[in-house]
Amino acid sequence: MSPRAAILVLAAVALLAPAGARAAPPPAKRPQHPSPAAAPTKPSAPTRPATQSSAFKLKAGANGAVCLECHSDFAQRLAKPSVHTPVKGRDCVACHDPHASAHPKLLAAEPAAVCATCHDVVPKTAKSTHRPVAEGRCTDCHDPHASGFQSNLVRGGTDLCAGCHAAVTGPAASAKVKHAPVEQGCTVCHAPHGSAAAAALLKSDVPGLCLGCHKVDSPAIAKKHMGYPVKLARCTTCHDPHGSSSSGLLYATVHPPVAKGLCSMCHEPATSANPLQTRQQGVALCRGCHAQRMGRMLDKNRVHQPVAQGACLACHGPHASRQKGLVRANLVVACGACHADTIRRQELSPTKHAPVKQGECTQCHDPHSADAPLMLVNPDGIELCGKCHDWQKHSTHPIGDTKKDPRNRNLTLECSSCHRAHGTGAKHLLPYAKTTDLCTKCHQQYRR
Amino acid sequence: MRTPSKTAVLVALAATIPAAALAAAPAAGLKYERTIYSDTADVALRRPEGVACDDRGAVVVADTGNARLVVFGWKEGALAGGTQVKLAQLPYPVRVQIDGKGFVLALDRRAKRIVRVDAKGAFAGYLEPQGASSNPVTPAAFRVDAADNVYVLDVVAGKVLVVSPEGRVVRELPAPKASGLADVAVDSGGRIYLVDAVTAVVFAADPKATAFQPLSASLKEQISFPTYLTPDNRGKLYVVDQNGNAVVKLGVDGSFLGRELAMGWDDGAVYYPAQLCIDAGGAAFLADRNNDRVQVFQLPR
Numbered sequence: 109m110s111p112r113a114a115i116l117v118l119a120a121v122a123l124l125a126p127a128g129a130r131a132a133p134p135p136a137k138r139p140q141h142p143s144p145a146a147a148p149t150k151p152s153a154p155t156r157p158a159t160q161s162s163a164f165k166l167k168a169g170a171n172g173a174v175c176l177e178c179h180s181d182f183a184q185r186l187a188k189p190s191v192h193t194p195v196k197g198r199d200c201v202a203c204h205d206p207h208a209s210a211h212p213k214l215l216a217a218e219p220a221a222v223c224a225t226c227h228d229v230v231p232k233t234a235k236s237t238h239r240p241v242a243e244g245r246c247t248d249c250h251d252p253h254a255s256g257f258q259s260n261l262v263r264g265g266t267d268l269c270a271g272c273h274a275a276v277t278g279p280a281a282s283a284k285v286k287h288a289p290v291e292q293g294c295t296v297c298h299a300p301h302g303s304a305a306a307a308a309l310l311k312s313d314v315p316g317l318c319l320g321c322h323k324v325d326s327p328a329i330a331k332k333h334m335g336y337p338v339k340l341a342r343c344t345t346c347h348d349p350h351g352s353s354s355s356g357l358l359y360a361t362v363h364p365p366v367a368k369g370l371c372s373m374c375h376e377p378a379t380s381a382n383p384l385q386t387r388q389q390g391v392a393l394c395r396g397c398h399a400q401r402m403g404r405m406l407d408k409n410r411v412h413q414p415v416a417q418g419a420c421l422a423c424h425g426p427h428a429s430r431q432k433g434l435v436r437a438n439l440v441v442a443c444g445a446c447h448a449d450t451i452r453r454q455e456l457s458p459t460k461h462a463p464v465k466q467g468e469c470t471q472c473h474d475p476h477s478a479d480a481p482l483m484l485v486n487p488d489g490i491e492l493c494g495k496c497h498d499w500q501k502h503s504t505h506p507i508g509d510t511k512k513d514p515r516n517r518n519l520t521l522e523c524s525s526c527h528r529a530h531g532t533g534a535k536h537l538l539p540y541a542k543t544t545d546l547c548t549k550c551h552q553q554y555r556r
Numbered sequence: 557m558r559t560p561s562k563t564a565v566l567v568a569l570a571a572t573i574p575a576a577a578l579a580a581a582p583a584a585g586l587k588y589e590r591t592i593y594s595d596t597a598d599v600a601l602r603r604p605e606g607v608a609c610d611d612r613g614a615v616v617v618a619d620t621g622n623a624r625l626v627v628f629g630w631k632e633g634a635l636a637g638g639t640q641v642k643l644a645q646l647p648y649p650v651r652v653q654i655d656g657k658g659f660v661l662a663l664d665r666r667a668k669r670i671v672r673v674d675a676k677g678a679f680a681g682y683l684e685p686q687g688a689s690s691n692p693v694t695p696a697a698f699r700v701d702a703a704d705n706v707y708v709l710d711v712v713a714g715k716v717l718v719v720s721p722e723g724r725v726v727r728e729l730p731a732p733k734a735s736g737l738a739d740v741a742v743d744s745g746g747r748i749y750l751v752d753a754v755t756a757v758v759f760a761a762d763p764k765a766t767a768f769q770p771l772s773a774s775l776k777e778q779i780s781f782p783t784y785l786t787p788d789n790r791g792k793l794y795v796v797d798q799n800g801n802a803v804v805k806l807g808v809d810g811s812f813l814g815r816e817l818a819m820g821w822d823d824g825a826v827y828y829p830a831q832l833c834i835d836a837g838g839a840a841f842l843a844d845r846n847n848d849r850v851q852v853f854q855l856p857r
Contacts, residue, residue, distance in 0.1 A: 409648045409666045413736060416694065417712050422735070446736055446754045449780035449799050452568045481603055481828070481845060515821035518593050518600045518848035525821070532572035539574050539819070549574075549822075 164201055172198020175206070188254040190261075195253050203252065220244025223252075231304035238309055241301050249300070265293045276350050283351030289321075290350055297349070318343045332356065334371045335378035346428045359428035366427050374426070391418025408477035415476050423475065439467040443475070450530050457531020463496075464530055471495070472529065489522040497523075514550040564777040567800060567815075574820035586803060586816045586840060586853040588824035589633060592617065593849050595626045596638035600848060605830040607843045607850050608652040608660070615841060616660050617850050618649040618831070625649060625662060625673065630839065635852075641677040645669075651831055653700040655721075661700060668694050670706070683708075685717055687725040693717060697739045697784075707748060709740035716740055716748060716761075716768075732759050732768045743787035743808070751785045751795060758785065758793065758810055771810025778812045779804050788834050788855065796829050796842075803832065803842070821847060 166174070176182055176198075186195070194202040203222050204214045215222050223246045230237055240248040249268060250260045257264045263271070270277040280290050289296035297317060298309040306313035312320075315338075322329065324339045343349075346366065347357040354360065358367075365373040372378070374393055376385045386393050395402055405415055414422040423442055424434045435442050444451040454464045463471040472492060473483045480487035486495075490508065494501040506521060513519035526546060527537040534541040548555040592615075594600045599622070606618025615628040615635075623646065629636040641660075648666035655661060659680060660673040670683035683706060685693050694712040701707065704721040709731070718727035729748070731737055736754030743749070746763035749771075756776040759768035775782075780800030787793050792813065793806040801819035806812060817826050828846035835841075838855035 413696075413711060416696070447781075448754075448776070449568065452564070453572060456565060456568055457572075481605075513821060516847055516849070518602075519821065528572050530572075539572060 164206065166201075172200055175200045182253070185254040188256050190256070190258055191254040192252055192260055218244065220246060230302035233304050234302035235304060236307045236309050237302040238300060266290075269294045280350040282353075283348075284353040285355060285357055286351050287349055287357060315339060315341065315343050318349075334369055336371055336375070336383055337378075340384065345425060348430065359430050361430070361432055361434055362428045363426060363434055391420060394418075394420045405476040409479045410481070410483060411477040412475060412483060439469040440464075441467075443469050453528075454531045456533065457537065458533075458535050459531065459537050461529055461531060461537060489524050493523040561777055567778060567780060570800065570802070570815070570818060572819060574818065574822075574825060585805065585814065585856055587856075589839070589852040589854050590635065591823050591849050591851050592628065592635065592638075594638070595619075595640050597640070599640070601626070601850065602848055603845050604843045604848070604850055605650040605845050606652040606662070607831050607833050607841045608654045609833040609835045609839070609841050610654040610658075611836040612658075614654055614658065615833075616652050616654060616662075617843070618652045618662060620648060620650055620665075620845075621848075623647050623649070625652065625660060625677075627660075627677070630835070630852075633839075639677070641673060643671070643673065643679050645671050645679050645682075646673075651697060653698065653706075655700050655704045656702065657704070661698070661706065663695055663698055670695055670698055670708070683719065684723060685719045685725045686723050688713075688715075688717055689725075689728055690715070696737070699741050701742045701746070702744065707740050707742050709737060709750065711737050716750065718748075729761055729765070730767060732770070734759075738783040739785055741785050741787060741793075744789045747808075749785055749787065749793065751782045753781050753783050753798075756780075756782055758782075758795070758806065760808075760810075771806075771808075775804075775806075775810075775812060778815070784831055786832055786834060788838075794832055794834065794840070796832050798828055798830065801826050801829065803829070803840075823851070826851070 182195075185191070194200070200206070201216075203216060205216045206214065209215055211218060213219075217225075221244075227246075230241055240246070246252075247262075249262060251262050252260070254260065255262060257268075261268055266277055280286075294300070297311060299311050300309065303309045303311060305311060306317070310317055315324075319339060322343075324330070324333070346359065346362070348359050349357070352358055352360070354362070365371070374386050376383050376387060388396070391402075402415075405411065414420075423436060425436050426434070429435060431438065431442075440451060451464075454460060463469065469475070470485075472485060474485050475483070478484060484492060486492040490501060500523070505526075507523065507525070509520050511521040513521050513525055519525070526539070528539060529537065531537055532539050538546055540546045544554075592601070601617065601619050602621030604617050605620040606616075608614075608616045609630065613630045615630045617626040617628070619626050623642065625641040625643075625646065627637060627639045627641060645667070646662055646664050648664055649662040649671075650665040651663040653661045658675045661683065662671050662673060663669075664671055672680040672683060674680040683695075683698075685708065690713045693708060693710050695708045696711040697709040699707045705726070706719040708717045708719060710717060711731070714731045716729045716731055717725050718729075720726045731750065732752075734750075734752035734755060734757065736752050737750055738753040739751050741749045741751075748761045748768075750759040750768055751757075752759070755774045756779040757774050758771045760771050761768045779795060779797045781798050782795045782804070783798040784796035785793055787808070791808055793808060795804040795806060797804050797815070800815075801817070803816045804812070805814050805816065817824070817829075819825060819827060821827060826842065826844045826847065828844075830843040830845045832843075833841045834855065838857060840853040840855055842851050842853065844851050
């Protein structure tokens, strides 16, 4: 019997067996007699499932060759520069069950579990883990058989990372001031699977990571920092480690005192005992320059709670930021830190409202204070929506102060009578999946 | 991003879908009774955020958008009156309470002060707590107990103050670390509750406690953005889920017991609900802010 015929016979036996016996056979029930021709890649791996060649009693020389009889396209793959070790050894059954499997691609177990039998890539006490790793999506980055790139990566270097992190790699590529490690590759600073040392997959925490290359005690750098002991500070509060179009890799928005080197406007003098300590605590420090603006904020019906609490730094960075207004992050992130339920509604909505999606919350809401509920910048809902949807102000279903809402005698018809700005479970931000269900709430004569 | 659970997805979508579109709604608990749309002169309510009631049949609405209070009488399911009280000291009333002497206490969100209004509708002074460890006191929410003590949540100072009827601060409790404390409540046993809108955690402090403790882990999967809570003194806490357009029932141990009501414009549905008041007869008055009305429900007997 040829090796291929033997496998077909085994497959037929497996299919004819009772269902309970077929479903995910435990490793112990697999054939146990070793085959001299089927040395497993890592026989000592304790957690490895019994899918090695030995378990299938393959004839000498049959290993791998049997599979290639049908999977002839593998010849091309095997010629690639980086071939996965079991593939190189033609040990297909190291990962696949040749007969049947409850997993895709006839894998012997869940894809991530198959990889984990040999590759223990995440530190036990990881402070950060790459999401594809955590979600078992190893093949997002690696080709399990072969590739043209080192470590079986599906693309090379930064190109691979750019697939998901375009928001970082795009600006980095167009930045006028480049950071040398970024040019060399993301893995100079980041551990691609997980890091036991720091957040954001950094190989060590900031400033330690930066200090590995930058001697901040040198006279030139000390002068740039006005003599302040910045080796104790977090470099990334001012500097963009991925590149910038400002000198010194500073973020696009810099607090004017920082830009002018006037650190001592806010901090104790560089020569004092506590040079990094601020001259005043909390909001009192900000009020020194922003008193008028803060006064206007507080003179409204509704003041956002962080503003009322004087917690300016809950939303703003004091030194520099990628965002306008020194906001700490994109507004989806910054506002979403507290308003996660609102962001979630948008995420679940089949239709996305552009300002919400793009993090332009301030198109509709005043983040500091407002006179209207929901901190809307304009209490007139039609005018507010009309800022972007001007056409709909005069070419739409009747709306306005004279159009009573039939569902509620105190309301008049406006955009939010039918749409919800942060999304719904239905299309077009409508509250009902079927448009007729919405229309017949008022136009009851057309209800079927 | 963490994948939301099925419950969280349902709660998030329920917040945006009217009652009729939801198989689970309307809930069996709160029974719709009637709607208050206007005062006795038929002036419509506008963005009302507060409503208070007492066991003698007084109902006071903080008609926020009209910068006024409206006083009604409530007896055996019938509504009477609807007298307007408009005061210069109350340009933006948002929360109201009625004390044992029939005085109305109203929190003005613009002035950030609690105003006393007498039974004739005249200004009767500000609540000015004496002896607070930090000044000024900036109330974000407040509640009055049966003995007329006032419980003030000061999110700026990070404290809950208990103010005696004479105006003296008789107890101070540090507020727990939370970024969105939205309301304070007290039950008939003197237990104080706080709710954090951001994490949907309810905190409690027993009468002799020196600190608040969370009643449970975050209920964010069941409650979108809780902004108000009130005990019914029958073993349940009623939490108003402002963004979720619902009222959520909790056990006094913080256990989740269910959601009531749903988003919508018709009677019985709510749209950004605000304050809730439950009287001794189980009538529940709910300020239905973005529907420009107050609705009355009956709790299950």
